[in-house]
Amino acid sequence: MTARFEDLPAQFTVRAPAKINLHLGVGAPREDGYHPLLTVYQAVGLHDDVTVRPAPDWSVEVAVPDWMDAGQLPRLEDNIVTRAADLLAAHHGVPRTGAVDVVKAIPVAGGMAGGSADAAAALVALDRLWGTGTTDEDLLRIAAELGSDVPFALIGGSALGTGRGELVQRVEDAGTWWWVAVPSDRGLSTPQVYRHFDELSPHAPAQPPPADDLIAALASGVPEALAAALHNDLQEPAIALRPELGDLLDRGEAAGALRGLISGSGPTCVFLCSSPDHAREVAATLADPDGGGEHPTVLVANGAVSGAHLVEYA
Incomplete structure (x- = not known):
């Protein structure tokens, strides 16, 4: 059951990590244009934070450190956080509302899945803000619709990714790297x-x-x-x-x-x-x-x- 607006907490902050592909094997392109992948992901300690607050409409603000080029960030309507919100709202039949602040520390357009981390963090944060109680299975399914790296950003650790990278299974990791x-x-x-x-x-x-x-x-x-x-x-x-x-x-x-x-x-x-x-x-x-x-x-x-x-x- 969806919580009443006045019962919701003031805000939620969710942190999501950057990834490294320790192994990235690429197959020949399929008929649909996608390349089959076999990858081993590792989540590393560079993080983006996504904070959401109740609001009657929808907004996304992004803050970047001095060394990062804000010009590489997508427009609001193209932002993966907005797309994540749209999919989660449609899944539950609720309106897309909220004020979102993204604080970035993962390099933009750098091959470390910063956008995917933001999407994963937004799914977790908005699910709590809206009180929708999405199951882990549904969160992973929605994440896979957003991009190959988003399911891993939810799971973290070290994991094997297959398909386009979106099918994720944890692997044993005995090290601190x-x-x-x-x-x-x-x-x-x-x-x-x-x-x-x-x-x-x-x-x-x-x-x-x-x-x-x-x-x-x-x-x-x-x-x-x-x-x-x-x-x-x-x-x-x-x-x-x-x-x-x-x-x-x-x-x-x-x-x-x-x-x-x-x-x-x-x-x-x-x-x-x-x-x-x-x-x-x-x-x-x-x-x-x-x-x-x-x-x-x-x-x-x-x-x-x-x-x-x-x-x-x-």
């Missing part, structure tokens, strides 16, 4: 990366092969084993389109990272490190212009972390 992330000051078109993948891989298999080595490395908890198993089929086409990303991967590994990887379709590059201190050392080297670094924004994050979760309400 440390990452350095270097966002780019300009985006990289995901459709363009996939098109270039098709050009470079005309004989890609209908279904990508399993990620057994990666899953075993997670279960081992050994950073060097995970470094050896990291894989991304989209890395080659992304570097072909933006060669400087390959240069950045080389610099990160020269700075001591166990392994560098492009996150998803890019352009954010991530570097696996062996400990918190090691991650801070690599980050400092990449950020230091006197040491050959040229990246004003370098982020450190741990994994795996929880999916979308309530952090406060009043």
Whole structure:
């Protein structure tokens, strides 16, 4: 039963994490144009917060840090938070109302699924604001309609994704992993990366092969084993389109990272490190212009972390 407006709390804040594709295998495009994926996700400690409050109409405001380009954010009518609200409201037959504030810390258009995190957080927050009591199964189904990465943003941790990435199953993860992330000051078109993948891989298999080595490395908890198993089929086409990303991967590994990887379709590059201190050392080297670094924004994050979760309400 839907709660009465006057009974609802003043606000809910839900936090959702960024993701890294530790393994991203891509198959040949299907007839519908989608590429079958087999991926192993990890949620890492870069988060967006979505706060919702009761309101008679609908609004979305987005705040970004100084290092992030607000010009890359979508218009209100195209915002995935609005689309998430539309689907949840239609599922329950309730009006789409509320004032939404999004505070971003996940790079925009960076291959770390910041938009998907916002959608997942909005679904959880609005479900509580509206008192609709959506089941976990229905939340995951709605999330899958919004995008391949949204179900994982709800679940978090480390997980295997199949289909287009939207079918998610947790995997054993015995480690605490440390990452350095270097966002780019300009985006990289995901459709363009996939098109270039098709050009470079005309004989890609209908279904990508399993990620057994990666899953075993997670279960081992050994950073060097995970470094050896990291894989991304989209890395080659992304570097072909933006060669400087390959240069950045080389610099990160020269700075001591166990392994560098492009996150998803890019352009954010991530570097696996062996400990918190090691991650801070690599980050400092990449950020230091006197040491050959040229990246004003370098982020450190741990994994795996929880999916979308309530952090406060009043």
